[in-house]
Amino acid sequence: MTAQAQRRTPAPPPGTYLGMPKFQKNAKEQLANEQLRKNLRHATGTIRAKRAARVEEVPEWEELRLAGEAIKNRTLRHLDTYLVQLEDSLQKAGAKVHWARDAAEANRIVVGLVQAKGVDEVVKVKSMATQEIELNEALEEAGIAAWETDLAELIVQLGHDRPSHILVPAIHRNRSEVREIFLREMKQYGTPAPEDITDDPAELAGAARRHLREKFLRAKVAISGANFAIAETGTLVVVESEGNGRMCLTLPDTLISVVGIEKVLPTFADLEVFMRLLPRSSTGERMNPYTSMWTGVTPGDGPQDVHVVLVDNGRTNALADPQGRPALRCIRCSACLNICPVYERVGGHAYGSVYPGPIGAVLNPQLRGIGHEIDQSLPYASSLCGACFEVCPVRIPIPDILVHLRKEVADHKRGKPKLEPTAMAAAGWVLADHKHFELAERVAGLAARALPNTTFLGPLPWPASAWTRARDLPMPPPESFRKWWRTNRGEEQQ
Amino acid sequence: MTIHAKGITVALFATCINDVMFPGTPKAVVQVLERLGCRVEFPLDQTCCGQMFTNTGYFDAAVPNVRNYVKAFTGYDYVVGPSGSCVGAVRHQHPMLAEHARDAGLGRAVDEVVARTYDLSEFLVDVLGVTDVGAYFPHRVTYHPTCHSVRVAKVGDRPYRLLQAVKGIDLVDLPAADQCCGFGGTFSVKNPDVSVAMASDKARHVMETGAEYLVTGDNACLMNIGGILHRENSGVKTIHLAEILAHTEGGDR
Numbered sequence A: 001m002t003a004q005a006q007r008r009t010p011a012p013p014p015g016t017y018l019g020m021p022k023f024q025k026n027a028k029e030q031l032a033n034e035q036l037r038k039n040l041r042h043a044t045g046t047i048r049a050k051r052a053a054r055v056e057e058v059p060e061w062e063e064l065r066l067a068g069e070a071i072k073n074r075t076l077r078h079l080d081t082y083l084v085q086l087e088d089s090l091q092k093a094g095a096k097v098h099w100a101r102d103a104a105e106a107n108r109i110v111v112g113l114v115q116a117k118g119v120d121e122v123v124k125v126k127s128m129a130t131q132e133i134e135l136n137e138a139l140e141e142a143g144i145a146a147w148e149t150d151l152a153e154l155i156v157q158l159g160h161d162r163p164s165h166i167l168v169p170a171i172h173r174n175r176s177e178v179r180e181i182f183l184r185e186m187k188q189y190g191t192p193a194p195e196d197i198t199d200d201p202a203e204l205a206g207a208a209r210r211h212l213r214e215k216f217l218r219a220k221v222a223i224s225g226a227n228f229a230i231a232e233t234g235t236l237v238v239v240e241s242e243g244n245g246r247m248c249l250t251l252p253d254t255l256i257s258v259v260g261i262e263k264v265l266p267t268f269a270d271l272e273v274f275m276r277l278l279p280r281s282s283t284g285e286r287m288n289p290y291t292s293m294w295t296g297v298t299p300g301d302g303p304q305d306v307h308v309v310l311v312d313n314g315r316t317n318a319l320a321d322p323q324g325r326p327a328l329r330c331i332r333c334s335a336c337l338n339i340c341p342v343y344e345r346v347g348g349h350a351y352g353s354v355y356p357g358p359i360g361a362v363l364n365p366q367l368r369g370i371g372h373e374i375d376q377s378l379p380y381a382s383s384l385c386g387a388c389f390e391v392c393p394v395r396i397p398i399p400d401i402l403v404h405l406r407k408e409v410a411d412h413k414r415g416k417p418k419l420e421p422t423a424m425a426a427a428g429w430v431l432a433d434h435k436h437f438e439l440a441e442r443v444a445g446l447a448a449r450a451l452p453n454t455t456f457l458g459p460l461p462w463p464a465s466a467w468t469r470a471r472d473l474p475m476p477p478p479e480s481f482r483k484w485w486r487t488n489r490g491e492e493q494q
Numbered sequence B: 001m002t003i004h005a006k007g008i009t010v011a012l013f014a015t016c017i018n019d020v021m022f023p024g025t026p027k028a029v030v031q032v033l034e035r036l037g038c039r040v041e042f043p044l045d046q047t048c049c050g051q052m053f054t055n056t057g058y059f060d061a062a063v064p065n066v067r068n069y070v071k072a073f074t075g076y077d078y079v080v081g082p083s084g085s086c087v088g089a090v091r092h093q094h095p096m097l098a099e100h101a102r103d104a105g106l107g108r109a110v111d112e113v114v115a116r117t118y119d120l121s122e123f124l125v126d127v128l129g130v131t132d133v134g135a136y137f138p139h140r141v142t143y144h145p146t147c148h149s150v151r152v153a154k155v156g157d158r159p160y161r162l163l164q165a166v167k168g169i170d171l172v173d174l175p176a177a178d179q180c181c182g183f184g185g186t187f188s189v190k191n192p193d194v195s196v197a198m199a200s201d202k203a204r205h206v207m208e209t210g211a212e213y214l215v216t217g218d219n220a221c222l223m224n225i226g227g228i229l230h231r232e233n234s235g236v237k238t239i240h241l242a243e244i245l246a247h248t249e250g251g252d253r
Ligand code: SF4
Pocket: A281, A329, A330, A331, A332, A333, A334, A335, A336, A337, A359, A388, A391, A392, A393, A394, A395, A396
């Protein structure tokens, strides 16, 4: 038997995130995919408009954003205190708390907990933290099948694919692709899709519901993440749209929640701000359909064995950097992805992480460090247009953090023989002093006089080809402004 | 139009790209400001705001630009530049760079001069209190609000109000105006494929308006979008806001 045949769940694509080439290269590949660009333009355009309409209705939106920012800042400043308080509250409420330094440790803990229950499958609530630590593959290696129950996560899993969006992980798929995936794959992993299924969204959702139903009813263990964890009470909160989360959180006897340490909020009252910010920012709804909250164990009601795994996995790196720290305020609403002109054109797979888009570009290099090509390229995956900051419900200054991380990358590369540091040093010399600058101006003027009838330049060789492959470049005029001023106005200004 | 700026001296911050590549723009600023009664000076010490270095991660290379800016413009009540992007960089990045240089004295000097630095549209509308600057431009024009002018310098709708007051102008709305044109400084050459994809969409929207001219307050973005418009023989010309405002009835365009 081949390794492939032994698998319990659909295999993801080969390769690892960290082994991915730099963003520019991935982006170029994705740009060539016309279907993808069409799907993304449509999907991001729709959700953008919905968000804008829902935000428009709230006159105090800016105050809410400021409150969200302030609460998160305070929490991060005293994170150690709130985490210990959270642990205490959870334990008092009957939950067991585990601490994980990194992905490997978190996976080991979860696999151990599932094995101790003697089961070989779990159902999952959509969770970014478990995607980040690649829990499904760790479980698969231990012979445990992890079933995604969120519709879009199911599409990704059955499609042998990777998520490309925080909220809508299958945003890159259109409905006819989804129909094909369901027809081909569902029958291999459980209840098949009806042979005559069309690409009608209601029919597709119906097929998913039937496929998942038997898994929900059979499962003894559920795995979730959490949107918020309240230190004061030990309450975990999951915000969702489909009700699959509610099923996972109430039916199985054992519930394991994997939670990033930055998800803690001091008090229950703090939730009010975020429950207003999150749904409008993410799905463009006034309120999401299902909000589940649980506080440890309630005897005779819901899961009786409740575990919480608190994961660092690089978050303390970001916490230690005052310029990078605001990225930890993120509530994973994905508004920044939906508004981002770069994300809209290349999609999520180019970012080499479960966190794509603007937030991914600032989060990944902080969580994973800048040792890999992909993480070195991410801070440059932005035109710094600033649209992300405008929509971010917790006011993360993404462009500023990008610039800060560019500096980290440039410092990291310093001393290595590369075109860029050399060019920057040369340009630095030119622009540091007006006399140097005037010299360069004269050179530009000479070039212009050498090609007297040219106003635009067409395709040029490398490195100028990066500009001129699709864009003409205007020629500098023979006379700079400075020269004109000296000639015509120099006398007057003494 | 009334002349109410008698006696105001303005230091022109031409910006390096305008100085070398688009001298028509700072000339137009001089024309408009003088027409409104200002006295314009061009401090010869000036070079560049340094944002190309800052935004590529080379903070050390940007610091001399900050010192230079302070040297050139300290002592003026009004420093005016025809670029939301460069003015935005001065405002938003120079204090951070002074901090990076661990130079508190520079930081104080920066705060002083930053508070007196204006984008052309801000200076006209807020300081001089004019929107009608006496311009005449009988053409179909569409306006792209560049990202840094709106989101960093925060010029708001001032450029639009100035354009609306131009006689003879046929100002048409640009679809998806708030989307970035894909220039982004070194982004345009570090991520050329994404940049071109964005610029092409912007150029397509411009062409859809049927405008003769695309106007912005930033020549770098114009160079980007214009590069596509020119390559595709669209016939749409690009023009800086200052040059429209400089144009008067009987002028030579
Ligand atoms: S960075 Fe802000 S906008 Fe982006 S996902 Fe996080 S909270 Fe939402």
